[in-house]
Amino acid sequence: MGLTNRSMGKKLLSNDIDNLKKNSDYVIAIAGNPNVGKSTIFNGLTGMNQHTGNWPGKTVENSNGICNYKNKKFLLVDIPGTYSIMSNSQEEEIARDYICFGNPDATVIILDATCLERNLNLVYQIMEITSNIVVCVNLLDEAKKKGITVNLKLLEKRLGVPVVGTIARKKKTLDKLMDKVTDVLEKRVVIKSNKIKYIPIIEDCIKILESKVQNILPKRNEYLLRWICLKLIDRDDRILYSIQKNLELNFDDKQINDKLSEVQKILERNDIKKEDVRDKVVSSIVFEAENVSRDVIQYKRSDYRSRDRKIDKILTSKLFGIPIMIAFLAFILWITIVGANYPSSLLSELFGMIKEFLIKILHSFGSPEWIRGILIDGIYSTVTWVTAVMLPPMAIFFPLFTLLEDLGVLPRIAFNLDKYFKKACSSGKQALTMCMGLGCNAAGVVGTRIIDSPREKLISILTNVFVPCNGRFPFLITIATVFVGSYFTGIFSSIVSTLTVLIVIILGIMLTLIISKILSKTILKGIPNSFILELPPYRRPQIGKILVRSIFDRTLFVLRKSDCSCGTSRNSYLDICKYSNI
Ligand SMILES: Nc1nc2c(ncn2[C@@H]2O[C@H](COP(=O)(O)OP(=O)(O)OP(=O)(O)O)[C@@H](O)[C@H]2O)c(=O)[nH]1
Numbered sequence: 378m379g380l381t382n383r384s385m386g387k388k389l390l391s392n393d394i395d396n397l398k399k400n401s402d403y404v405i406a407i408a409g410n411p412n413v414g415k416s417t418i419f420n421g422l423t424g425m426n427q428h429t430g431n432w433p434g435k436t437v438e439n440s441n442g443i444c445n446y447k448n449k450k451f452l453l454v455d456i457p458g459t460y461s462i463m464s465n466s467q468e469e470e471i472a473r474d475y476i477c478f479g480n481p482d483a484t485v486i487i488l489d490a491t492c493l494e495r496n497l498n499l500v501y502q503i504m505e506i507t508s509n510i511v512v513c514v515n516l517l518d519e520a521k522k523k524g525i526t527v528n529l530k531l532l533e534k535r536l537g538v539p540v541v542g543t544i545a546r547k548k549k550t551l552d553k554l555m556d557k558v559t560d561v562l563e564k565r566v567v568i569k570s571n572k573i574k575y576i577p578i579i580e581d582c583i584k585i586l587e588s589k590v591q592n593i594l595p596k597r598n599e600y601l602l603r604w605i606c607l608k609l610i611d612r613d614d615r616i617l618y619s620i621q622k623n624l625e626l627n628f629d630d631k632q633i634n635d636k637l638s639e640v641q642k643i644l645e646r647n648d649i650k651k652e653d654v655r656d657k658v659v660s661s662i663v664f665e666a667e668n669v670s671r672d673v674i675q676y677k678r679s680d681y682r683s684r685d686r687k688i689d690k691i692l693t694s695k696l697f698g699i700p701i702m703i704a705f706l707a708f709i710l711w712i713t714i715v716g717a718n719y720p721s722s723l724l725s726e727l728f729g730m731i732k733e734f735l736i737k738i739l740h741s742f743g744s745p746e747w748i749r750g751i752l753i754d755g756i757y758s759t760v761t762w763v764t765a766v767m768l769p770p771m772a773i774f775f776p777l778f779t780l781l782e783d784l785g786v787l788p789r790i791a792f793n794l795d796k797y798f799k800k801a802c803s804s805g806k807q808a809l810t811m812c813m814g815l816g817c818n819a820a821g822v823v824g825t826r827i828i829d830s831p832r833e834k835l836i837s838i839l840t841n842v843f844v845p846c847n848g849r850f851p852f853l854i855t856i857a858t859v860f861v862g863s864y865f866t867g868i869f870s871s872i873v874s875t876l877t878v879l880i881v882i883i884l885g886i887m888l889t890l891i892i893s894k895i896l897s898k899t900i901l902k903g904i905p906n907s908f909i910l911e912l913p914p915y916r917r918p919q920i921g922k923i924l925v926r927s928i929f930d931r932t933l934f935v936l937r938k939s940d941c942s943c944g945t946s947r948n949s950y951l952d953i954c955k956y957s958n959i
């Protein structure tokens with residue numbers, strides 16, 4: 378299992394995806410709420426390295442990867458996390474359009490075992506648009522720690538679709554998932570999903586429309602009949618537009634319009650306004666999700682979230698929130714500076730010895746002085762100096778940053794900074810993309826896709842560069858150590874250097890806020906959108922994996938590029954704008 382085409386780490390063109398589809402036996406969509414472990418499962422099955430971390434909204438576009446399992450080739454598609462497929466945010470549209478119109482052979486819906494009720498809402502919505510579903514209850518280890526037990530057999534019975542439990546971090550548990558998926562694809566299990574029964578008036582309206590919509594719906598899309606009728610009753614224009622475009626349908630049909638008028642009259646007669654339809658639909662889903670989760674979940678303790686709440690009270694408090702954040706950052710920078718000194722000098726010595734050796738070799742060949750100058754004093758010395766100075770701080774900062782990300786600290790930082798971004802009339806989510814910028818500005822800019830408003834997205838992109846990324850830290854650290862820290866001795870030298878870098882970062886954050894405010898008041902005028910940010914539970918980071926991932930995937934990648942691929946070249950900038958939908 379998990380044999381991978383690693384070259385797929387790069388961005389795939391639609392041609393490549395078509396080829397992959399052709400060469401695979403099945404296409405599987407991996408859907409679910411944000412931060413439930415979709416990408417971890419995807420990585421586990423494909424061997425790829427999609428961005429994972431403990432905060433919602435990391436995956437912003439569909440990613441493709443191949444999983445070979447029991448002589449079958451599966452094309453897995455990791456789609457962005459979404460709480461619902463009813464509203465119109467970008468991630469939700471990407472997820473909905475893929476499940477609905479991307480024709481996957483099966484959809485695996487990943488659920489978080491520790492908050493099943495909310496996750497089930499999405500299951501019921503997806504059940505309306507596809508029948509080939511496997512429900513995967515992930516994070517069973519976390520649930521166990523919190524004293525939560527999920528009765529998977531009963532859940533399967535209540536939903537009417539196959540259910541499997543996994544711990545994404547333990548790859549072995551993923552075999553069970555692939556077995557269930559294969560059973561579904563090879564029709565070894567018959568799925569009879571228990572769809573939601575809406576209130577009788579809405580069910581009646583669906584029936585009225587069904588006969589007419591069926592006439593224009595191609596046979597292969599018959600499964601969508603009920604859902605399309607529901608959307609027509611809901612008069613959800615954007616979804617209807619998407620349905621018409623993707624399925625090449627035309628709802629401007631006399632018979633359908635007549636039936637729609639009839640439906641509207643029925644709704645009016647029953648005092649149900651246009652905006653009430655969706656509320657009624659959602660209430661039915663929430664009610665059923667509550668019922669099912671009440672039946673299938675057992676709690677050993679009712680206060681299973683109390684530890685997280687206690688920590689959050691301190692980390693997000695008005696008084697301590699920001700000082701603790703600054704102290705965290707200072708500590709990480711200090712460890713980076715102190716820790717980088719030793720490997721840096723060791724590397725310098727090593728490269729120095731190799732240099733002597735190379736000079737001797739060149740001498741023995743009788744090479745002229747100018748060749749030695751170009752090869753050793755020029756190319757070799759520059760490359761090795763950059764490596765000795767850049768590699769150690771990056772190799773220390775990246776893992777520490779990823780550790781905080783996996784722990785779940787980033788959303789807490791965003792929460793603390795939200796009010797400042799609101800004052801700057803920009804998006805609260807900008808705090809998250811700014812934090813990502815600390816790791817890598819390119820990732821920060823691509824991450825702006827989580828911001829819905831184009832105005833706020835543009836502000837975030839333009840200001841992301843003000844926070845120094847990991848590629849620029851070594852340079853900052855060198856400057857701070859040489860020009861400031863060197864005036865002090867012993868431990869004070871590293872403390873002063875740390876404070877200098879810290880001040881530069883804080884200035885960068887202040888500049889981000891000031892420029893965002895100026896842009897919001899001038900060329901990018903507008904009112905900030907409100908947003909809801911979920912504070913995820915604190916999760917124990919996987920230290921070994923973080924070390925490997927940060928050093929091999931990030932540090933060496935950045936070092937190879939030497940400029941952090943921060944979008945300085947025209948092509949990468951265009952790529953970034955494309956990914957961010959600008
Ligand atoms: N303990 C534990 N942690 C898990 C498990 N699955 C995922 N995680 C962690 O949960 C966090 C979120 O995982 P991701 O794979 O990034 O989640 P996602 O659903 O892809 O998130 P988005 O792309 O933001 O929607 C990461 O820190 C994972 O290491 C699991 O089964 N057990």
Ligand SMILES: [Mg+2]
Nearest residue numbers: 415416435436
């Ligand atoms: Mg993801």
